[in-house]
Amino acid sequence: MMLTRLFLISLFASIVLSCSSYASSADPVRVGVLAYAHPDYVAKRWQPTIDRLAQDLNRPFTLVALTPNQLDRYVAQGKLDFLITNALTGVSYKKDYGTSSILTLVPLGNNDPTQSVGSALITRSSQAVTNFDDLEDLTAVSTDKQAFGGFLIFAGEMAHNGLNPFNHFKQLNFVGFPQQKLLKLVVSGEADIAILPTCVFENAIRAASIDPSSLHVVLTKNNPGFRCQSSSKLYPYYSFSKLGKTDYHLATKVIQSLLSIQPSDQAATQGRYHSWSATVNDSEVFKLLKQLQQWPFVTNWTSIFKTALPWAIVAAIILLLGYIHHLRVKRLVVLRTRDLKAETLLHTQTQQALLEQTKQFYKAQRVLLTGEMASGIAHELNQPLAGIRYLTQGCIYRLSEEQADLKDAMSKAILQVDRAQSTIKRFRHFCQQPSVMSHCSLNQILEDTLCLMGAEFTRMQMTPTFNSEQVNVNADPSLLQQVFVNIIRNALDATDTVKSPKLTISLSKQEQYALVSFTDNGTGLSERALERLFFPFETSKENGLGLGMIICKRIIEEHDGEIKANNNTDEYPSNGASGLTITIRLPAKGSFNE
Amino acid sequence: MNNLYLVDDDQAVLDSLSWMLKGLGYQPKVFLSADCFLKSINIQQPAIAILDVQMPGMDGSALLNRMTEADSPITVIMLSGHGNIAMAVQAIQKGALDFLEKPVDGDKLASLLEQASVQTEQNMHRKVTRQELLNKLATLTARELEVMDKVLEGKLNKVIAAELNIAQRTLELHRQKVMQKMQVSNIAELAFLMGKSIA
Numbered sequence: 001m002m003l004t005r006l007f008l009i010s011l012f013a014s015i016v017l018s019c020s021s022y023a024s025s026a027d028p029v030r031v032g033v034l035a036y037a038h039p040d041y042v043a044k045r046w047q048p049t050i051d052r053l054a055q056d057l058n059r060p061f062t063l064v065a066l067t068p069n070q071l072d073r074y075v076a077q078g079k080l081d082f083l084i085t086n087a088l089t090g091v092s093y094k095k096d097y098g099t100s101s102i103l104t105l106v107p108l109g110n111n112d113p114t115q116s117v118g119s120a121l122i123t124r125s126s127q128a129v130t131n132f133d134d135l136e137d138l139t140a141v142s143t144d145k146q147a148f149g150g151f152l153i154f155a156g157e158m159a160h161n162g163l164n165p166f167n168h169f170k171q172l173n174f175v176g177f178p179q180q181k182l183l184k185l186v187v188s189g190e191a192d193i194a195i196l197p198t199c200v201f202e203n204a205i206r207a208a209s210i211d212p213s214s215l216h217v218v219l220t221k222n223n224p225g226f227r228c229q230s231s232s233k234l235y236p237y238y239s240f241s242k243l244g245k246t247d248y249h250l251a252t253k254v255i256q257s258l259l260s261i262q263p264s265d266q267a268a269t270q271g272r273y274h275s276w277s278a279t280v281n282d283s284e285v286f287k288l289l290k291q292l293q294q295w296p297f298v299t300n301w302t303s304i305f306k307t308a309l310p311w312a313i314v315a316a317i318i319l320l321l322g323y324i325h326h327l328r329v330k331r332l333v334v335l336r337t338r339d340l341k342a343e344t345l346l347h348t349q350t351q352q353a354l355l356e357q358t359k360q361f362y363k364a365q366r367v368l369l370t371g372e373m374a375s376g377i378a379h380e381l382n383q384p385l386a387g388i389r390y391l392t393q394g395c396i397y398r399l400s401e402e403q404a405d406l407k408d409a410m411s412k413a414i415l416q417v418d419r420a421q422s423t424i425k426r427f428r429h430f431c432q433q434p435s436v437m438s439h440c441s442l443n444q445i446l447e448d449t450l451c452l453m454g455a456e457f458t459r460m461q462m463t464p465t466f467n468s469e470q471v472n473v474n475a476d477p478s479l480l481q482q483v484f485v486n487i488i489r490n491a492l493d494a495t496d497t498v499k500s501p502k503l504t505i506s507l508s509k510q511e512q513y514a515l516v517s518f519t520d521n522g523t524g525l526s527e528r529a530l531e532r533l534f535f536p537f538e539t540s541k542e543n544g545l546g547l548g549m550i551i552c553k554r555i556i557e558e559h560d561g562e563i564k565a566n567n568n569t570d571e572y573p574s575n576g577a578s579g580l581t582i583t584i585r586l587p588a589k590g591s592f593n594e
Numbered sequence: 595m596n597n598l599y600l601v602d603d604d605q606a607v608l609d610s611l612s613w614m615l616k617g618l619g620y621q622p623k624v625f626l627s628a629d630c631f632l633k634s635i636n637i638q639q640p641a642i643a644i645l646d647v648q649m650p651g652m653d654g655s656a657l658l659n660r661m662t663e664a665d666s667p668i669t670v671i672m673l674s675g676h677g678n679i680a681m682a683v684q685a686i687q688k689g690a691l692d693f694l695e696k697p698v699d700g701d702k703l704a705s706l707l708e709q710a711s712v713q714t715e716q717n718m719h720r721k722v723t724r725q726e727l728l729n730k731l732a733t734l735t736a737r738e739l740e741v742m743d744k745v746l747e748g749k750l751n752k753v754i755a756a757e758l759n760i761a762q763r764t765l766e767l768h769r770q771k772v773m774q775k776m777q778v779s780n781i782a783e784l785a786f787l788m789g790k791s792i793a
Contacts, residue, residue, distance in 0.1 A: 379648075379675050383604050386675075386697030390610035393700035397617030417697075428676070531650045 028060035029053075029250065032071055032080040034089055036144045036177060039065035046084060048270040049261070056257035057250075068146045072302060075099070081246045082254065086117075086148035087236040087285045088292075096306070098244025101282065102251060103258055105238035106274040109227050114280045116237035118230035119154035120217045122201050123193040124186060129218035132163055138192035139171040141182050149197025149237075150179065156288040157232040169193075183210050193218075199228035235288065236280050238273070357452060361485065364478045372547040372554065374431035376536035378424045385424075389417045435476040435558055439589060442514050443468040443507055445477050449484040450505075460492055460501055468507040471514040472589045479555045483563075486548040487518050487582050493541065494522025494580060514588040521579040524567045533565050561586040596714050597639070598622040598707070601631050601657065602646040602673075607696075611644070618704050628652035628660075637666040640718040642710045644703075646696075647674040647681065655685065662689045667717035669710040673698060727787065733775045741768045742776075746785055 031050055035042035043065040054061040066074055071089070074080050075097050083090065083099060093099040104113045123129060123138070143150040151174075155165045166172060173191070175182060182194040183204055201217060204210040217229040226234060240258060242251045258276040261267050268275060392413050399407050446468060450457075457464060473480075488503070495501035504519045525533065525540075532538045534553040539546030556563040562585045568578040598620045602608045608624045615622045625631040628649060635641070643661075645654040652660075658670050672685045672693045682693035691710050694702070734742065744754045751769070755762040778784045 375676070382675050382696060383607055387606045387610040389697040390607070390614040390700075394610070394614035394617040397614065397700065421697075535648075535650065 028062040029057075029082065029254075030062045030064055030080050031082045031084060032064045032066050032074055033084040034071055034086065035065040035067060036147055038177060039067075045271055049258070049267040052261060052265070052267040053254060053257050056260070057253050075243065078243070078245060080243060081250070083241040083243070084238060085241065087239050087282055088148050088152060088289055090239040090241045091282055091285045091289055093241070099241045100244070101239040101241045101279045102255055103240040103276040103278065104236050104280045104282075105240070106277050107237055108263075108272060108274050112225060113277050114236050114284070115223060115226055115234035117149045117153070118198040118221075118223070118226075118234040119149055119151070119157065119232040120196050120198050120201055120229060121154065121193055121219050121231040122183065122186060122196060122215050122217055124189075125214055125216050127192060127218075129193070131219070132158065132161055132168070135169055135193070137170055139173070140169040140193045140195060141173050141175050141185055141191040142195040143177055143179060143182065144174055147197070148235075151195055152292060153197075153232045153235060153288065154195050156291045159291045180204055180209060183215060187211075187214050198226070198230045198234070202228045233284065235285055236282060239279065239282075240276065354452070357448070360478065361452060361481060365482055365485075368479075368482055368551050368555075369545070369547055371428075371431040372536065372551045373545070374428050375554075376547060376550070378428040379536065381424055382421065385417050385421055389414055392417070435479050435555075437474050437476055439472060439474055440477050442471045442473045442475070442480070442516070442586070442588075445475075445480050446484060446505065446507060446516070448477075449481050449488070452481070453485065453488055456489070456492060460495070462492075462495070462501045462503065464488075464503040464505055466505050468505075469509060471507060471509045473514055473559070473586050474589050475559050475586065476555075480559070483552045483555050483584070484516075484518075486552050490548065491518055491520035491522060491580070491582075494524070495520050496522075498522055509588055512588055514586045516584040516586070517581055519568065519579065519581045521568075524578065524580050525565070530565060530567065534563070556584055556586070559586055596711055597641040599625065599631060599635065599641055599643040599668075601625045601628060601643065601649070601654070603627060603649045604646075607646075614700050615703075618700060618707075620707065628654070628657040631657065632660070637661055637664055637668055639667070640714045641668045642671070642707060642714055643668050644671045644673060647672055647677065647685075655681075655688070658685065658688050658690055665721070667714060667721050669713040669717065671703075671706060671710060723790070730776050734772065738768055738772050738775070741765065742772045742784070745769060745772070745781060746788060 031046075031053075033042055033046050043063055046063055046065075050061045050063045064074070064080065068089070071083075071085070075083070075093055083093070085093075087101075087104075090099060090101050094101075105116070106113045107116045121129065127138070129135065129138075145151060151165075158165045158168060170192075175185070179196050179200045182191070182196055183201065185191040186194045187210070201210075201215065205212045217231060219231040220229050221232060223230050223234050240254075242254075261275055263269075263274045392410050396407055396410050396414075399410075446466070450464060450466060488505075491503050492501075495503065498521055500521075502521045505516070506519075507514065507516050509515070529538075529540060534549050535546075536550045537546040538549075553563050564583045564585075566581050566583070568581055598615065600608055600611055600615075600622045602611070602624075603626055605626065608626065612622050612624050622644075623635075625634070628645075629652060631643075637660075645657055647654040654672055654674075658672065661668055661670065670690045672682075672690045673696050674681060674693065675696050677693060677695055685693045691713055692706055694706075731739075740758065741754065744757065749757075751765055752762055755765040758765065773779070773784065776784055776787065778787060
């Protein structure tokens, strides 16, 4: 028991201790260094400096040589503690990842760390370049788009002068490292001009790998105290930066260690530098960075993406809202279209129904007219036939006994007359339409009739006055409608010449009768016409058949009702006639329940 | 023979019907409208009228109405171009002898006219009888009428005298006067006379 507890305690302690020791000393400090090409070469240059740090701080340091893209990724993922980069890259991380430059490299042979590197335009000695315009006909080469001295500084210089390096030259190629290769390209004539960091040319001359007379630096700027020729302003070169998360105790120790490096130490000689100094003014680098960022030719997609992201999101949201709005509008349009379609359909149906009703009406009228015509013709033929029969029979009565053959013939004539009459009678019966009586609402029939005649009222620019109450009758609605239409149409014809035509239709219930009256202010009727109003073939109209009113009378009588016509006497006595009133009396029924 | 009147708005029909009736031995008078007829004829005189139903203005039915209301002795035969049962029933109810469809057969019309002649005579007789009765009744005084009513009710003289608060002798005088004025010899005769007039 005791033993187990002791074992547990010791185990716990060992774990804690191992953890803390691992955190404080075992974890190697990672230093990233920017390498455009040949990471091995770059690593070899900086390894002694890193070894020196490891030695001074007595803890492991790891050097990681990284291409620009790798470096971006490592920094973003926080895999590094310190960085050795050119001034521009160091500054560019400051904003996004909170890196801060803690030391600046003092280059060899130059004691001013702010003036360490620039860009040199190197062309053949025979090539004269005196201003930026001369560059237009030349084929340029450079190492890398992101090389600080090699390209970016000069690009900044051109941007400052309002030029775009990517299309200002006749041609611009990036051929990569080593830098000396570019000089050879210019010498051989494969390229006209090389954009390189300062001192590359001078170093090549010193190394005797190039003929100093064959090439020269153009568009030089006067940089006193700088040992190499430069075509641009000078900027600080390497800087040692710490990342935002890196512990400041460690940073302090690193600074102490680096500052203690003497020019004669292996770290400096191998690293080809003089020493480290406190961070110099990097405002010029900032300006350059800004200049480059304003010009799209150095496409830092990541940073552009990041800057643009909020805008892109806003734009996306706006587009999305727009799309949603579009969808909504589309939906509304669909709904509205559906409503309109339904409405149109309803309209069409109503129209269809009205048309159907009108058709039915005319059909019924045709049938009625046929019947009435048959009846009228029968009557008209009946009169002369009756005359013939009477006359013939009168003759028979006057014949003497001896005139038997004559009597025989005349009796036959009478038979012929009877035959004709029976034919007429059958014809009339055939044409008579049996009415279909049903319990119906008289005011509804009147309303339907007015609706049916709406177009004619509109044509006459007249609105009939309609006073009604609920009255039920036992009737054939289609026949009553015939009556009403006939009467109204007559009224309209009578008021055709009147200035302000008026028609009053009133329906009331008096005791056991329904009274319908149609009063117009038309021309009225003469006494004779009024007397013969309900006789067939009596008409005042040019194309009238004279059957309308007899049909009305016939129908009303069939309904056990009465129809009467009177000239109005009251309103305009000076006008002669003051219109006609047609009154119809029909036996009324109670409610539908009876 | 009674007068025969024809009323029809169609002149040709009127003439031909007239022609036929003349052949049968009648002497009809023709009228083109109900108004003409009423203007020129005293409808209280016995006659036979053949009326057309369909006429402008006052039609046959209306004319028949008028005559019925006036208690005319004229017997009416209605003729119609296209009659129906309802019209026929209405006409008969109003006192028409018959309702016929035009054209009517002469023989049928002849027999109907004979019937009408009898009817007219009866009408006239009834009319005369009633008039006579009315004349007789007009001669009675108020008291005599009162007495007659009670006598017809079958009451005894003394009961009537008591009811009227008069002497029995006075009543007997009144009663004698009634019998005298009504030209009857006994109560049974008086009752028959009054009963017939009521019928």
